[in-house]
Amino acid sequence: MRSSILHAAVMAAACAAFIAPSRVQAQDEPPSPPRDLGAPYNAPAEVRTGAGGVFRAAITASDGGLLGGGRTMPTVVYNGRINADVLRMDPGDSLDIVVRNALRPDSANYKFVSWTNFHYHGFNVSPMPPADNVTFIRIGRDSSFHYQFRLPQSISPGLYWYHPHPHGISQMQVQRGMSGPISVGNVLEKVGYSSYIPERFLMFRDFSYVGTNSPTASCWGPSNVPYPLMNGQPLTHMTMEAGGTQFWRIANVGSDRVFNLKVRNTRGGRMQFRVIARDGNAVAEQYVTDSIYLVPGNRWEVLVKGPILPTDTLELYSEAVRRDAGCVMPRVTFAWITSFRFLRSPAAPVALTMLGSPEQADTIRMLREAVTVHRDTMNFTQNPDSFFINKVTYNPNRIDKTIAIGEVQEWDLNNDSNDLHAFHIHQGDFLVVAERDSGSTAWRPVTRKERLDTVFMPRGGGVRVRFVYTDPRLAGLFVYHCHMLFHEDRGMMQNLCLYDPDPNKGPASAQCANPSGGGHGMMH
Numbered sequence: 176m177r178s179s180i181l182h183a184a185v186m187a188a189a190c191a192a193f194i195a196p197s198r199v200q201a202q203d204e205p206p207s208p209p210r211d212l213g214a215p216y217n218a219p220a221e222v223r224t225g226a227g228g229v230f231r232a233a234i235t236a237s238d239g240g241l242l243g244g245g246r247t248m249p250t251v252v253y254n255g256r257i258n259a260d261v262l263r264m265d266p267g268d269s270l271d272i273v274v275r276n277a278l279r280p281d282s283a284n285y286k287f288v289s290w291t292n293f294h295y296h297g298f299n300v301s302p303m304p305p306a307d308n309v310t311f312i313r314i315g316r317d318s319s320f321h322y323q324f325r326l327p328q329s330i331s332p333g334l335y336w337y338h339p340h341p342h343g344i345s346q347m348q349v350q351r352g353m354s355g356p357i358s359v360g361n362v363l364e365k366v367g368y369s370s371y372i373p374e375r376f377l378m379f380r381d382f383s384y385v386g387t388n389s390p391t392a393s394c395w396g397p398s399n400v401p402y403p404l405m406n407g408q409p410l411t412h413m414t415m416e417a418g419g420t421q422f423w424r425i426a427n428v429g430s431d432r433v434f435n436l437k438v439r440n441t442r443g444g445r446m447q448f449r450v451i452a453r454d455g456n457a458v459a460e461q462y463v464t465d466s467i468y469l470v471p472g473n474r475w476e477v478l479v480k481g482p483i484l485p486t487d488t489l490e491l492y493s494e495a496v497r498r499d500a501g502c503v504m505p506r507v508t509f510a511w512i513t514s515f516r517f518l519r520s521p522a523a524p525v526a527l528t529m530l531g532s533p534e535q536a537d538t539i540r541m542l543r544e545a546v547t548v549h550r551d552t553m554n555f556t557q558n559p560d561s562f563f564i565n566k567v568t569y570n571p572n573r574i575d576k577t578i579a580i581g582e583v584q585e586w587d588l589n590n591d592s593n594d595l596h597a598f599h600i601h602q603g604d605f606l607v608v609a610e611r612d613s614g615s616t617a618w619r620p621v622t623r624k625e626r627l628d629t630v631f632m633p634r635g636g637g638v639r640v641r642f643v644y645t646d647p648r649l650a651g652l653f654v655y656h657c658h659m660l661f662h663e664d665r666g667m668m669q670n671l672c673l674y675d676p677d678p679n680k681g682p683a684s685a686q687c688a689n690p691s692g693g694g695h696g697m698m699h
């Protein structure tokens with residue numbers, strides 16, 4: 176009932192607010208506020224943990240209707256909404272989630288809906304069915320899969336997200352709407368805030384009028400107008416209490432596009448973001464930035480302070496991001512923010528601390544100080560049709576890398592191409608310990624205050640990461656890949672076998688085999 180009304184309202188708002196010439200600008204010139212500041216902030220609906228710590232959800236993937244001002248494109252969505260539900264759960268919960276594939280092929284959505292599956296991006300849980308598996312589980316049309324697993328008590332509170340991961344067709348499913356946020360526990364409490372702070376989910380996605388099934392190939396050309404959305408809307412009018420604080424939970428839940436988010440006051444000056452968590456990891460120590468760089472998959476959780484003057488207007492926008500020599504993802508305005516003042520006495524100011532998560536600080540210190548590290552190099556390259564890691568495209572039947580629980584890994588991730596890439600690894604997080612600038616051969620050590628699960632790889636440069644899997648329950652087969660899904664679908668992914676060295680657990684090959692007994696991609 177509520178879903179269809181909400182959905183209709185979202186679509187109507189999306190169409191009404193789309194003003195192409197003023198939203199997407201060729202140059203980086205700041206626009207002045209338009210008369211119509213956009214549709215009201217669109218809070219996602221929520222599914223919450225039930226009695227006894229059991230989180231139950233029924234999630235159906237289906238057609239979501241048409242979206243877009245003037246020109247329209249079909250969407251595919253979860254539970255009827257392109258502004259997908261927040262799954263709000265707690266560490267230690269038992270998850271009981273039924274995902275159903277009710278997608279329908281038609282001439283407009285090509286051939287990308289024949290099967291699907293469901294990935295819990297960022298979760299440190301088992302990669303084997305019936306948990307967070309994307310290689311053995313295929314949910315065919317009119318079928319469903321019952322995911323059952325427990326969130327570890329030790330999982331970091333923070334923002335995660337869900338999306339399908341069907342190799343070869345994942346880009347189109349995600350870009351057309353199938354993705355949404357997962358909130359675990361209370362990350363503000365983890366870094367020292369005890370009072371309530373108003374929360375906003377800001378879910379960014381790319382969405383384009385695609386004639387070719389290839390948004391990146393035509394580089395946002397005339398046949399392929401980009402239509403980026405925040406919470407399913409092209410333009411949003413947000414409000415903040417003058418001098419008040421909000422907790423923004425930001426994610427790039429799209430398929431291919433990079434955003435560089437900033438907030439400016441139209442009177443002058445930039446908003447500072449106080450960083451609480453990234454990629455579902457509380458920071459070891461809070462810090463401040465004025466720029467939020469989001470590759471597909473990244474999450475940032477930040478505290479923002481509203482303008483002091485009730486007359487101020489702020490603009491939330493993404494700067495233009497250069498993709499390669501001939502291609503720029505243009506500047507885009509996502510929201511206008513105006514402030515209000517309560518008639519009653521203003522809310523008690525939030526005491527901003529500089530605390531962080533002691534557990535994350537310990538993990539980061541352990542990774543930095545590790546003496547025995549297992550090194551490897553992953554080279555990301557491409558040609559117009561295929562995308563490679565170490566010169567090969569993805570083969571579901573080949574295990575590319577085998578590592579043991581407890582081994583500290585150090586991987587050099589080299590972007591030997593003239594395009595952007597975004598490294599993502601499943602079931603865990605890594606620490607960036609060094610970077611290599613575009614065109615340079617020298618690694619520059621860096622000190623980071625957080626771990627990530629997805630990282631931007633600069634053109635012609637590289638990123639050196641360290642990570643360790645310590646929980647034997649994570650053993651099994653999973654993947655690492657480029658999270659620009661056009662690249663992943665065309666080969667930029669590999670299989671990783673993580674095995675438990677305990678001799679009672681059997682050989683690695685057995686620990687990473689398909690539990691249904693079939694080959695890869697056989698479980699329905």
Ligand SMILES: [Cu+2]
Pocket residue numbers: 595596597657658659662663667
């Ligand atoms: Cu890539």
